[in-house]
Amino acid sequence: MAVDGLLAVGGILSLALGASGLILTRSQKQEIIWNKRFAAQILCWIFICKGIANGVRSVGFEGESWRFVLYSGHFTDQVFAGAVMLLALIFPVPLLRTKKQFKFGALAVLGYTLISMGAATFISINTPLAGLADAYIVCGFIWGTVYLKFRFMSNYEDHKEVQGVSDVAILLFIMVTGHILFRWVGFLTRSNYFYFMDIYGGNITSDYLWSMGLAAAVIFGIVILLGEIYQVAQGNIRGTSYVIFTYMIIGVVSHIVLAGTGLSGSGGGTDAGDGYTKWQGIWTEITSSVHFTMMRPILGLYILFHYGLVKITEDNEQVGKTMAIVLIVVATSALLEIIQSLIPLTEMLSAGILGIAIAFGIGWEERSFQSLISNPLRFPIRVKGLYFPELEFERSSYFALDKGMAILIGFVVFLAFILELSSADPFTMSNW
Amino acid sequence: MNEEQGIRFLITDDDSGRSFALLSLALVVGLAFHAYTFNVTKANDIANKYAVDVYSIDFEHYDVQDSDSLLIANGEVDVLQLSREIMGVDEGSLMAQITFDVSYSESSGQIGDPCDEVHVSIAPNGMEADWQNENNILSDSNDNCDPMTLVVYVYPGYVGESSEVVGNSAKYWNDVWTNETYGSGTIELEISVETNEGPTSFATGGDDNEEINVQWTVSFFEVEIKSIPS
Structure with missing residues (x-):
């Protein structure tokens, strides 16, 4: 499967997760602590943004409407980056601890996003002001600090709820930056395949800021890796330890595979460069591209359900199940397509394996869905309640967030359309 | 605003700010390494990364x-x-x-x-x-x-x-x-x-x-x- 195909599948997965997640958050009857409720909504909008960005980019830049592809992808990525920052500011531990702080924080993030968007529109899409990498630094730092604080909290090493906070911080961090962690060794070894990553190229300051964001993600990843190695040495291994170890080990193998390569296309290393060998291309596809397109929604689904951001009751169980099935079946069939591109299979065999995979996926749903939703992890409000201030928000506040995000995304897509019609030159707008 | 509503509380509670300090130090050292590598060690390579090489055979x-x-x-x-x-x-x-x-x-x-x-x-x-x-x-x-x-x-x-x-x-x-x-x-x-x-x-x-x-x-x-x- 070409990377474009993966982007399209990833777009569908992200949109499916975002849309069905929003339906769940709106339809749930149970009371949920404010930051989890907002986090659920923001997470869903994050996936809607990524769904649009990936879906649009899957069309490619070769067509007549390349400006629309470029601008809409960039703008939705900027909304994505802002939403990720806002998520980190309230979840799992709220840094915005009063209603006033929350309102101010949300407006600051919105203002920052709009300034970035304005810079991309009126100056140039690759101006430093229009960059996207700040999200990696901000959210990585917040989630990294939360991880260290809760994972190493004295006398709470075995406390399920306390350790759960560090788990979700790791998972959120990996969800956002996992594809960058696959290149962590290149950061230390000063390899081209890490330092040549940029967004669009052509502006050395933008390239530097982008690379700095990726470097920050790697630094936080290394800190978490060292923390988990220490915890394993102390006999405190957890499920998330395996996740971070897996990502970092794949990063070591990636260094062996990619050492000596140079340009790898724009972005965070999810594309194979022109000079890549077939094997290097396949490796990039089955690691970074798969994380970027498929693992993100899967991790998002897990976080939503397992940490109680969305509570499933009889009223919304069917939506939740459908959501899980769609994600698993689409991800399974996409993975099969990738395998098929590596190992030539006949169509008959492929269809048979797909049938088995889907049956397995649905079987997994039947077996595991209940355990995933029935016992969502609670946060340590009883023992560490001061970290989790209880705020009361009107129901209309939650709806206002949805409305605001819907309007913002609609606006950026419309803006991209206007720029397309105007035949704008994305890289020299300031010369107009 | 009481103390528990401030960000200082989040940083210093439980570990006297060690987590924050450790991560800040790691970030500063790591980004200094990155800045040196990007702007000094690999500056020429990065500046010429899009240059198309021509070779005589x-x-x-x-x-x-x-x-x-x-x-x-x-x-x-x-x-x-x-x-x-x-x-x-x-x-x-x-x-x-x-x-x-x-x-x-x-x-x-x-x-x-x-x-x-x-x-x-x-x-x-x-x-x-x-x-x-x-x-x-x-x-x-x-x-x-x-x-x-x-x-x-x-x-x-x-x-x-x-x-x-x-x-x-x-x-x-x-x-x-x-x-x-x-x-x-x-x-x-x-x-x-x-x-x-x-x-x-x-x-x-x-x-x-x-x-x-x-x-x-x-x-x-x-x-x-x-x-x-x-």
């Missing part, structure tokens, strides 16, 4: 020649083998092409004895070569004593002329033009003879063999790849 070729003479009986097939080892050249020599010049004349000494029929062919295996090349001449035959030439192009794409290429790396082009696999193995030239009897053969004892001369020329090359400054 120059060849120097030399030939190795030798000849052999085979006496082949009527109806028999003889085989002449050739390999790097037989030629006594280095295993790493880059082989461009092999040419066999086959010649013979009627050697029976009988008056009016016509030329014999000689068939020469090269089986497209045994040696790693460009067997699909349209210019290969893998077989020939005649009965008029004209010389025959068979040619096998060994190294794909080699035409012997210097060229300039755009893109990829010097290593890539070096790998393209130093593949020692081509020319490995043994090539076999099969020669068969069908004698044609002359009008006086009944009186002189017949024409039952022919001497075939084979001169082989193997072209080797050396390659030099240079980056052309843009």
Whole structure:
């Protein structure tokens, strides 16, 4: 499967997760602590943004409407980056601890996003002001600090709820930056395949800021890796330890595979460069591209359900199940397509394996869905309640967030359309 | 705002701010390393990462020649083998092409004895070569004593002329033009003879063999790849 195909599948997965997640958050009857409720909504909008960005980019830049592809992808990525920052500011531990702080924080993030968007529109899409990498630094730092604080909290090493906070911080961090962690060794070894990553190229300051964001993600990843190695040495291994170890080990193998390569296309290393060998291309596809397109929604689904951001009751169980099935079946069939591109299979065999995979996926749903939703992890409000201030928000506040995000995304897509019609030159707008 | 509502509380509670300090230190050190690498160590590489490299590829070729003479009986097939080892050249020599010049004349000494029929062919295996090349001449035959030439192009794409290429790396082009696999193995030239009897053969004892001369020329090359400054 070409990377474009993966982007399209990833777009569908992200949109499916975002849309069905929003339906769940709106339809749930149970009371949920404010930051989890907002986090659920923001997470869903994050996936809607990524769904649009990936879906649009899957069309490619070769067509007549390349400006629309470029601008809409960039703008939705900027909304994505802002939403990720806002998520980190309230979840799992709220840094915005009063209603006033929350309102101010949300407006600051919105203002920052709009300034970035304005810079991309009126100056140039690759101006430093229009960059996207700040999200990696901000959210990585917040989630990294939360991880260290809760994972190493004295006398709470075995406390399920306390350790759960560090788990979700790791998972959120990996969800956002996992594809960058696959290149962590290149950061230390000063390899081209890490330092040549940029967004669009052509502006050395933008390239530097982008690379700095990726470097920050790697630094936080290394800190978490060292923390988990220490915890394993102390006999405190957890499920998330395996996740971070897996990502970092794949990063070591990636260094062996990619050492000596140079340009790898724009972005965070999810594309194979022109000079890549077939094997290097396949490796990039089955690691970074798969994380970027498929693992993100899967991790998002897990976080939503397992940490109680969305509570499933009889009223919304069917939506939740459908959501899980769609994600698993689409991800399974996409993975099969990738395998098929590596190992030539006949169509008959492929269809048979797909049938088995889907049956397995649905079987997994039947077996595991209940355990995933029935016992969502609670946060340590009883023992560490001061970290989790209880705020009361009107129901209309939650709806206002949805409305605001819907309007913002609609606006950026419309803006991209206007720029397309105007035949704008994305890289020299300031010369107009 | 009370103390618990402030961010300072989040930083210092439980661990006196150690987590925050540790991560800040790691970030500062890591980003300093990154800044030095990006702006100093790799500054030139990064500035030129989109520059398309141009390389000149120059060849120097030399030939190795030798000849052999085979006496082949009527109806028999003889085989002449050739390999790097037989030629006594280095295993790493880059082989461009092999040419066999086959010649013979009627050697029976009988008056009016016509030329014999000689068939020469090269089986497209045994040696790693460009067997699909349209210019290969893998077989020939005649009965008029004209010389025959068979040619096998060994190294794909080699035409012997210097060229300039755009893109990829010097290593890539070096790998393209130093593949020692081509020319490995043994090539076999099969020669068969069908004698044609002359009008006086009944009186002189017949024409039952022919001497075939084979001169082989193997072209080797050396390659030099240079980056052309843009």
